[in-house]
Amino acid sequence: MKKLINDPADVISEALRGMAIAHPELRIDQTNRIVYRGDAPIPGKVGLISGGGSGHEPLHGGFVGQGMLDAACAGEVFTSPVPDQMLEATKNVDGGAGVLHIVKNYTGDVMNFDMAAELAEAEGITVESVVVDDDVAVQDSTYTAGRRGVGATVLVEKIAGAAADQGRSLADVVDVARRVNAASRSMGVALTSCTVPAVGHPTFDLSDTEIEVGIGIHGEPGRQRMAMQSARAVAELMLEPVLADLDFSGDDGVVLFANSMGATPLIELYVMYSEFAAILDKAGIAIARSLVGPYITSLDMAGCSVTLMRADEELLRLWDHPVNTPALRRGC
């Protein structure tokens, strides 16, 4: 293992310390591993918190700030945070208008957030949860834990964050978050595995000539393994199940989000973006907005994911709303 770390056990606390110094507008609770907006709680505003295992940076801590999250809880690498962290964050972002938990659909995340919501309700805080499950690589059936939450999480945090910033009620913000999730689908491909610092070797073996299709964001193996192909062929492989799963035709077009899993450079991501755009053009689907970059990653994995969100006027207005976070900033 070759990583720019000191000790695998200190990676998360040292990264949070660096983040605190680089972004003095944030307040970081090192003990509980929570990243807060410096000005939280905002009286009268719905508080938004999310959290999950570390290793997906900038998700979630990089999306804390005006127009997105009020707080993010960091778990161990690829391991959900614990209920105590979420409860603490919930208490500290509650501005009296209730708190929304944005939860990626993984067994551990859902169980820990469930326990936290029960504890917060017991303390008299109104909590609603929205579970993100946009990954078409997983069959949604009673025989699985349901679809995983991947790229759409970024879109939910951005758009629900905008709705909260506009002063909307908890019920409205929940509705917006659920609509974004319902309108979004994602698919990912890995060219390499990732290496968890505490483990020290790649999570799975993937030869130089193979790709893993339908990968999640934790190095969990995907749906099938196949020979490496051109960007054009891989883009088709990725978008085909996405387009088959939901009707994306509509007057308002789509948000096209091309995401790097961590090690894939922007130059390749733009090649992929261009291929995605060509496929959408052929399908008669207009691109209303775009997001290109490493926003929900899997440590040092090479590969990418694509997320499509069927847009409407309101969702686009919220997408364009000013946002000021370490990883996403515009209009501020």
Place this chain on the structure above:
Amino acid sequence: MGDVNLSLLTDWVREFARAVGETAQYLTDLDAAIGDADHGINMDRGMTAVLGALDEAAPADISALCKQVGMTLVKSVGGASGPLYGTFFLRMAGALSADESVDAADFAKALRAGVEGVVQRGRAEAGDKTMFDALAPALDALDAALASGGGLAAALADATIAAENGRDATEFMVARKGRASYLGQRSVGHVDPGATSATILIAAAASAFATGG
């Protein structure tokens, strides 16, 4: 009043922590095959925290012990195993009284309450390729051995064998819960890491009660 007292239950918890530490790498390797390569790391972190809490403040009674173990696991593990193992011990705490000791039948009832908590939290059913597939046959074997008049140590030895068989059977199951369920058929051929750590939990009880009981 009965054979199962604070000292024995503490031995069980300590033995579980020791065994988890010893097999952490193996549990993580099992998880790497069908999950996300952290089960051993997480359980070891949790049980190390449990030992730390025990050294800091010794619980007053058997119920308090289980509560402290459960709370510490929920606080320190994360992932799915934190809420699941945490709920197991918290429900055991609820089923045990603040008495000095309980008899074998009440201890078996407390174990069952713990497993029912796991089922509620994880919504797992038999055959889903989870820790339940080791725990359910173990408890049935325990109850059967106790009903036929066996002592607790012998009954726990039977329960361990049943847990091991249940664990081994998960190799041939298609995962329907947790991250392994994303693999579908590709999860076949791998033993479930949760069923493996659950077997260690039962084996640790058998070991503690064999030497101490």
